[in-house]
Amino acid sequence: MxxxxxxxxxxxxxxxxxxxxxxxxxxxxxxxxxxxxxxxxxxxxxxxxxxxxxxxxxxxxxxxxxxxxxxxxxxxxxxxxxxxxxxxxxxxxxxxxxxxxxxxxxxxxxxxxxxxxxxxxxxxxxxxxxxxxxxxxxxxxxxxxxxxxxxxxxxxxxxWKLRIGLLLGFLMVTTGVCLLFVRLIDRFLRPLDTLVQAAGRVGRGELSVRVPEVGGREIRNLARSFNRMTAGLSAAKARIEQGYLEAVMTLAATVEVKDPYTRGHCDRVAYYSEQVARQMGLDDAFCSELRLAGALHDLGKVGVAHEILCKPGPLDPDEFAEMARHPMIAWKILEPAKFLASVREIILVHHERYDGSGYPNRLKGDQISLAGRILSLADAYDSMTSDRPYRRRLGHQQALAIIKEGKGRQFDPEVTEAFLATAAAMGEPPTATSRSREAC
Ligand SMILES: [Fe+2]
The missing domain is CATH 3.30.450.20 (PAS domain)
Structure with a gap:
């Protein structure tokens, strides 16, 4: 400035x-x-x-x-x-x-x-x-x-001595009194400063901000009203976000209606992802975000033609390209939801591979977020152990063997180890239908 x-x-x-x-x-x-x-x-x-x-x-x-x-x-x-x-x-x-x-x-x-x-x-x-x-x-x-x-x-x-003495006294007294006034005014108006700064933060979208209800009666009342206002805004925002989330979840559920072979897939991917994250010692906020990303990760398939989703055989290159658009479609669907920004980032990379052979951006290694690497592995495991229109599901041990083989190539080595440890602790998962209920 x-x-x-x-x-x-x-x-x-x-x-x-x-x-x-x-x-x-x-x-x-x-x-x-x-x-x-x-x-x-x-x-x-x-x-x-x-x-x-x-x-x-x-x-x-x-x-x-x-x-x-x-x-x-x-x-x-x-x-x-x-x-x-x-x-x-x-x-x-x-x-x-x-x-x-x-x-x-x-x-x-x-x-x-x-x-x-x-x-x-x-x-x-x-x-x-x-x-x-x-x-x-x-x-x-x-x-x-x-x-x-x-x-x-x-x-x-x-x-002359009297004049000099009075002048010095005048300077000392006025300086002292002015400093005292400045300090008192600063102390008296500090709650107002806090309110102004808090209002600025609310303007930038921080609705969790609260101010101490201190100071004179009017300022205390103002602070109390401010806190009520921000609490009301927070509650309204939470209701809007919850409504939006429910709408998005409903949209994601339509994918499973379109493709009955993937029924329960998103819930299971969310469950496996969270278990791996906890195995790696990641905190609750990370696990919660990852679980939501797992539940929504195939949201973009609403934009993929039903014939491609349910094709009883391998996809040709054009069909695969159409299918590969689904992370980007989800990215665009979730764009208006600022509160889902980090979830959206995870979903975008869930088909990237550790060696850079994935899509849509061919990211590799640490270019893919840790949450994305975990989600990618959980998605692959559940896909392998689920029936698909073009193949029967693999057994648990078979899937684990493929995952071990893909360690360091398709999958992050550290995430692979955590997944194998989780799988060993959990044992062979129950049937797809019952697993999806547990994940809910
Ligand atoms: Fe996917």
Whole structure:
């Protein structure tokens, strides 16, 4: 199947679509959760920095108020120096109410105006610093302002760590959840897959297929209905096959009506074939198939003229050619019955000979199926020990002697040995009529 078509089939499956839907929903929810968490943590970190910076500025403002009023530069210098000792403080300034810097950690700034003293940093993470201001109040009156510059680079670094941590967490959580969803969906829909595959097998003629009745209620009901349906189809098929088989058996029986000399022949051939197969240790299925082939092996004689079948003497070449058509006629009659395909194969070769001198296809040795080789020998034995329009039947021992002579030429050596062993175990068979009843 082309790769594109295979990909199209995968993406059009319910399993893929459900998994994709769940994964997209998971991705969106996880992304929203990660963003919310990031903003929450970011706010906490900024507030923590602001609180610390504001506390520093407020402390400096409280201490600086008397010195600013008194114009005590020395004290203001000490206070600024003390403030600068706190970690992260980049600069500290004390500005009077006119906006003039009265003391600064950078002495070159002293005496200048600080225009933006009141403009606090709005985004310390983006600007990498924070500028808290605090009014200096003395006796309830504002006399100046404290302005600090606080290093916020640690805040930016902390936020980068937070982003990377959240991204990794997001990837891990979404991957884990998506894999879990895929597994759950696969497990949930597996019975449906089994049903689809089983339906395909039924479509190919495997009516014996059944599916386990597991899964959710609807799928269990579907599986139960499927099993009932296949059981019904199997039963209907068995009835049709049985009916067909009975029709074919009836047709085969007409041969014995046309040719009374062969009455009971098919049943006896079926019986001998099965006995030989069992002697060779072949299984029940093989024996059953062979027995059926034996019962039907001369079915094709319905297409042979009655005068030829009952001719009281040897056949001329044309008559023999007509008679030799009967395996092929049976082959054609049984062609529509697929369930008899292997039986049909056995019947076709039942007049082939081990040395290749048989008909219709002059097969030899292993080219003839084992079942065909067994049927051929059983057919020959029963023909020899039955009366025919052109000769009297041979005795049991006479027939066995001919079979021994034909070992390796007309007959398969291994099958011959098995037949002789079977014949020795059975002894001389009873009369033709009683034998046919036993075989039934
Ligand atoms: Fe035959």
């Amino acid at each position: 082309p790769r594109f078509r295979r990909a199209l089939l995968v993406t059009s499956s319910i399993k893929f679509r459900l998994a994709a839907l769940f994964c997209v929903v998971t991705l969106v929810l996880a992304a929203l959760a990660a963003l919310a968490l990031y903003h929450h943590q970011r706010g906490i970190m900024i507030n923590r920095l602001r609180t610390r910076a504001t506390a520093l500025a407020a402390n400096l403002a409280v201490n600086a108020a008397p010195a600013l009023i008194a114009g005590d530069q020395m004290q203001l210098s000490v206070l600024v120096a003390t403030a600068m000792q706190n970690p992260g403080v980049l600069s500290a300034a004390i500005v009077d109410h006119q906006g003039v810097v009265r003391m600064h950690s950078n002495i070159r700034e002293i005496g200048r105006r600080l225009e933006r003293a009141a403009a606090p940093a709005t985004d310390p993470a983006a600007q990498a610093h924070l500028r808290p201001t605090e009014p200096i109040i003395f006796n309830g009156k504002g006399v100046g302002t404290v302005v600090l510059d606080i290093d916020a680079s640690d805040l930016a670094a902390g936020l």
